[in-house]
Amino acid sequence: SKLGKMLKKFGSEFLRTRFSSILSKRGRSSGTDKLHSALSAIVGEKNAAWSLAAREQHNHDESFHAGGTPENCVWPNSVEEVSEVAKFCSKNHISMIPFGTGTGMEGGVVPQNKTICVNLTNMDRISDLNLEDFDVKVQPGVTRKSLNRELRDTGLWFPVDPGADASICGMAATGASGTNAIRYGTMKQNVLNLEVVLADGTILNTAGPKRRCRKSSAGYNLTDLFVGSEGTLGFITSTTIRLHGIPESTLAAVCSFPTVADAVNTTIQVLQCSIPIARIELLDSFTIDAVNKYSSLENKVAPTLFLEFHGSQKGTEEQVDQVSEIATLNGGSEFSWASTTEERSQLWQARHDCLYALLAQRPGSKCYSTDVCVPVSVLSEAIQYSKDVLDDSGLTAGTVGHVGDGNFHCLIILDPGNEKELLGVKMAADMIAKRAIDLGGTCTGEHGIGIGKKELLKSELGAEGISVMRSIKNTLDPLNLMNPYKVIE
Amino acid sequence: SKLGKMLKKFGSEFLRTRFSSILSKRGRSSGTDKLHSALSAIVGEKNAAWSLAAREQHNHDESFHAGGTPENCVWPNSVEEVSEVAKFCSKNHISMIPFGTGTGMEGGVVPQNKTICVNLTNMDRISDLNLEDFDVKVQPGVTRKSLNRELRDTGLWFPVDPGADASICGMAATGASGTNAIRYGTMKQNVLNLEVVLADGTILNTAGPKRRCRKSSAGYNLTDLFVGSEGTLGFITSTTIRLHGIPESTLAAVCSFPTVADAVNTTIQVLQCSIPIARIELLDSFTIDAVNKYSSLENKVAPTLFLEFHGSQKGTEEQVDQVSEIATLNGGSEFSWASTTEERSQLWQARHDCLYALLAQRPGSKCYSTDVCVPVSVLSEAIQYSKDVLDDSGLTAGTVGHVGDGNFHCLIILDPGNEKELLGVKMAADMIAKRAIDLGGTCTGEHGIGIGKKELLKSELGAEGISVMRSIKNTLDPLNLMNPYKVIE
Numbered sequence: 001s002k003l004g005k006m007l008k009k010f011g012s013e014f015l016r017t018r019f020s021s022i023l024s025k026r027g028r029s030s031g032t033d034k035l036h037s038a039l040s041a042i043v044g045e046k047n048a049a050w051s052l053a054a055r056e057q058h059n060h061d062e063s064f065h066a067g068g069t070p071e072n073c074v075w076p077n078s079v080e081e082v083s084e085v086a087k088f089c090s091k092n093h094i095s096m097i098p099f100g101t102g103t104g105m106e107g108g109v110v111p112q113n114k115t116i117c118v119n120l121t122n123m124d125r126i127s128d129l130n131l132e133d134f135d136v137k138v139q140p141g142v143t144r145k146s147l148n149r150e151l152r153d154t155g156l157w158f159p160v161d162p163g164a165d166a167s168i169c170g171m172a173a174t175g176a177s178g179t180n181a182i183r184y185g186t187m188k189q190n191v192l193n194l195e196v197v198l199a200d201g202t203i204l205n206t207a208g209p210k211r212r213c214r215k216s217s218a219g220y221n222l223t224d225l226f227v228g229s230e231g232t233l234g235f236i237t238s239t240t241i242r243l244h245g246i247p248e249s250t251l252a253a254v255c256s257f258p259t260v261a262d263a264v265n266t267t268i269q270v271l272q273c274s275i276p277i278a279r280i281e282l283l284d285s286f287t288i289d290a291v292n293k294y295s296s297l298e299n300k301v302a303p304t305l306f307l308e309f310h311g312s313q314k315g316t317e318e319q320v321d322q323v324s325e326i327a328t329l330n331g332g333s334e335f336s337w338a339s340t341t342e343e344r345s346q347l348w349q350a351r352h353d354c355l356y357a358l359l360a361q362r363p364g365s366k367c368y369s370t371d372v373c374v375p376v377s378v379l380s381e382a383i384q385y386s387k388d389v390l391d392d393s394g395l396t397a398g399t400v401g402h403v404g405d406g407n408f409h410c411l412i413i414l415d416p417g418n419e420k421e422l423l424g425v426k427m428a429a430d431m432i433a434k435r436a437i438d439l440g441g442t443c444t445g446e447h448g449i450g451i452g453k454k455e456l457l458k459s460e461l462g463a464e465g466i467s468v469m470r471s472i473k474n475t476l477d478p479l480n481l482m483n484p485y486k487v488i489e
Numbered sequence: 490s491k492l493g494k495m496l497k498k499f500g501s502e503f504l505r506t507r508f509s510s511i512l513s514k515r516g517r518s519s520g521t522d523k524l525h526s527a528l529s530a531i532v533g534e535k536n537a538a539w540s541l542a543a544r545e546q547h548n549h550d551e552s553f554h555a556g557g558t559p560e561n562c563v564w565p566n567s568v569e570e571v572s573e574v575a576k577f578c579s580k581n582h583i584s585m586i587p588f589g590t591g592t593g594m595e596g597g598v599v600p601q602n603k604t605i606c607v608n609l610t611n612m613d614r615i616s617d618l619n620l621e622d623f624d625v626k627v628q629p630g631v632t633r634k635s636l637n638r639e640l641r642d643t644g645l646w647f648p649v650d651p652g653a654d655a656s657i658c659g660m661a662a663t664g665a666s667g668t669n670a671i672r673y674g675t676m677k678q679n680v681l682n683l684e685v686v687l688a689d690g691t692i693l694n695t696a697g698p699k700r701r702c703r704k705s706s707a708g709y710n711l712t713d714l715f716v717g718s719e720g721t722l723g724f725i726t727s728t729t730i731r732l733h734g735i736p737e738s739t740l741a742a743v744c745s746f747p748t749v750a751d752a753v754n755t756t757i758q759v760l761q762c763s764i765p766i767a768r769i770e771l772l773d774s775f776t777i778d779a780v781n782k783y784s785s786l787e788n789k790v791a792p793t794l795f796l797e798f799h800g801s802q803k804g805t806e807e808q809v810d811q812v813s814e815i816a817t818l819n820g821g822s823e824f825s826w827a828s829t830t831e832e833r834s835q836l837w838q839a840r841h842d843c844l845y846a847l848l849a850q851r852p853g854s855k856c857y858s859t860d861v862c863v864p865v866s867v868l869s870e871a872i873q874y875s876k877d878v879l880d881d882s883g884l885t886a887g888t889v890g891h892v893g894d895g896n897f898h899c900l901i902i903l904d905p906g907n908e909k910e911l912l913g914v915k916m917a918a919d920m921i922a923k924r925a926i927d928l929g930g931t932c933t934g935e936h937g938i939g940i941g942k943k944e945l946l947k948s949e950l951g952a953e954g955i956s957v958m959r960s961i962k963n964t965l966d967p968l969n970l971m972n973p974y975k976v977i978e
Contacts, residue, residue, distance in 0.1 A: 130864065130866060132757055132761070132864075132865065132866035133864040133865055133866045134760070134761075135864070155761075174706060175705075175706035175710075176706070177704055181704065185678075186704050188704075188710070188713075189674075189678060198957075202953050202956075203953065204953040204954060204957060205950075205951060205953070205954065206954070207950075207954075208926070208949045208950045208951055208954055209951055210926065210927065210928075210929045211926075211929060211930065211931055211949065212864055212929045213862045213863050213864050213894075213895050213896075213929060213930045213931055213934070214862070214864075214865075214894045214895055214896075215666055215670065215675050215677075215862055215894050215896065215931075215934050215935065216664075216862060216931035216933065216934060217663060217664035217665070217666075217717050217860075217931075217933045217934065217935050217936060217937045217938070218931045218932055218933050218938060218942075218945075218946055218949050218950070219717070219938055219946050219949075219950060219954070219955075219958050219976055219977065220714060220717065220718055220722075220958045220961055220962075220976075221664075221677070221710075221713045221714060221716065221717055222954060222957055222958065224677075224710045224713035224714070225709060225710060225713070225714055227710065228706050228708070228709065228710055229709055233709075244763065245761060245762065245763035247763065268621055271623070272621070272623075272644075272734060273734065274733065274734040274736065274800075276765065311763075312807060312811075314803060314804075314807050315803075315804055315807060318801060318803050318804060322801075371706075373702045373703070373704055373705060374702050375619065375621075375622040375624070375701055375702050375703075376621065376622055376703075377619060377621035377622045405702075405703045405704050406702050406703055407702075407703075407704065437697070437699065437700075438699065439699075440699045440700060440701045440702060441700065441702045442700055442702055442704075442705035442706075442707045443707055444705065444706045444707050445702070445704055445705060445706065446704065446706050447706060448706045448707075449706070449707060449708055453707075456707075457707055457708050460697045460700065460707050460708075461694075461696075461697045461707070461708060462694060462697055462698055464691050464692065464693040464694070465693060465694065465695070465696075465697055465708070465711060466708075467691075468687075468693060468711055468965065469708050469709045469711065471964045471965070472709060472961060472964065473709075474964070475960045475961065475963075475964045476957065476960070487708055487709075488708065
């Protein structure tokens, strides 16, 4: 097999060098008295911790990536305190990692060297809600669900939905997206302004102190430089975002297809007809089977699209007619409807439960999620290639995808104690990502580079791109203190 | 009057320092033999010019900003030639200005020092058209109209429409938008990848050599750093853009209102109802009157919205019903329809002729266009303030706006030979921009900073923002050779 050959070729060296951060837990040095006192003086005694328990809560995210444990954790209460912490660390050459909800997928918050962790979630203010302009400012402690709860009676919502109840500032840092991106865009399209603390403590408003208008051509786009920078350029201490009107009508349906290609072709044709679909999610038959077992459902075991339509009553009905016509032409089943809010929640719960359903297939297992995104015309090819690689590697995986954007995840189920399996997973994931890059895609549609994809980023961007990114990093963080060893070396 | 006071306060010093670049034509030094020979060796004899006529074609755009005249003009034929020119200039510390169609509005191509001009329009290839993915790659010689002509039979189009038939690469450089942005976004939302030549000749693909997928979280967003950089960070030698499906149905209408506030309130309510309107343009009564006279039309002389609806047959009809209901509630007139393609062209021709109609009011006059953009909730206030400032200054202006985005232009008619009037215009424009910034807006929604708005950029971004922009500029162009003295000092 290809994987067998690669294992033979690179074997243990590959294991040791490329994935050392994943496979070995680095030494956990304890915090020092002096550092703790200095940080306590800034954020207050009760907002600084150096107990192992507190520090170990901040040494991982939802991924497999393991590293060190921070020396100290602090919970600043204001942007000024974040700035003071940064100034102190800058002066003393101490690395800093911003921490939100810890729901990242690529080890973005996992220490790679001696560092402190700055947990920003004490700052949880929602302010400057402008109902006429559809915008609001949120601090890092505000998650998308908590914001949407606050907005409940306003007729507005924030639709970017990566699945996890992530911090909105963290979503900005990661460049997150998810199921609604096809209609409402990713974080990039929804962030209007950021308040950022740079490594040296400078407080920067990326679009100036006040700007929140819908567009601007005023100078370099600093906002989008920080969106997706994964904490390597500074702390995001508040995010001004665009909100959207809750649609008058929401319809959801499920439709199964003979093959993945039929489901993808349906998606392509929906896009070609400019139908403003809100969600179009693919689950392969393996995943459907797992979901059925997990939740005692009776979905047909076949590649399936989960669809959602937002708009006016008439508008959504028209969208449904058009999409069901396209689906039928591609061999799709009748739509199975979720008409009430409860049925709709149940439908999407099934989608969001995929991961747990797959994990339940193999007790004690963990999941590694690939995250490639390709042009939709080559999506079937990329998915088929992924399946071939995973089969070839003897790995078990379900495939789910935000197919309208060309973004899909192979949720690979594995035994985390089995180093050979873990290596196989990483090698398969690399092959899938490299093919995606070759097809005009990206190694990460929404999870970010974090620790594990730095080599892939080089393949994707080329030496010139990496060099420009590095020079920007060096300029804004010359001492390499902000979340070091992430994104680029 | 306020302006009177400001004139008294700042008077001639203001004139001399702030607007020296506008008011004085700098000395036109002639090209040198040696430079010409060196450049000819790179691009070929026939693609280099140092005649005064050729050079004077490249010393202005559509604005008032005047400066020097380039030493030499070159027309490279490939990205490699652009790179060679950059290497040569870098080595010899010669400034470079990228030039496209010369349709900029803020002097972005106007020399501020000894420089050569690199006219990129010989590179005019359209390539990599992907009909299934809705994307295409264009070189700087491709304008939006020429691209849309090429796309005619594909069912696709490129909707970003700043009015002028600008180069798409130039539109990326400026961060242009225009009438369709409310539905299809600005250049920022439509650029997938850029090929850029840096000051030192490095050829960079901002999203890697191949990427053209709809989204990515792979590293820093270099693409959006170059979108809107106005030639100060490098030459944009090709742009990969998103295309859109030509809507099944297009309807256009005109509706007049008792006051500007009524028209703006209609716009706000249309946005609040999430109606996916394609164009919503405001013309004030002064402009309507000018348009009527210019084109022998009989529009009611009142604040008027020009509207366009894109979608399915049913969808556009529903949009029209909703919008006309909202308009009626705000005192709007019956919709006057443009049903055929010809009538629609005529309707929009009237909109695009605004400038000429206003100029015809005062023979021999020229126009200066403001370009602020504000949150829509304060749009009426910003427009009213503008009118007050202009009235107070005794200036004549029509107001037109992409009101759905909160972006409006005061088209100020003036005698370019009258320095006092010109100064009055600039001071009024500054006041309008400063108020917009104070209201959460920007000094430029789509024209860019160029020469004239560098001070305003400081007001808008603050010292920290300017400092970060400058450090990025210094990093990518340490010798300050790329379009110097634009955007930031």
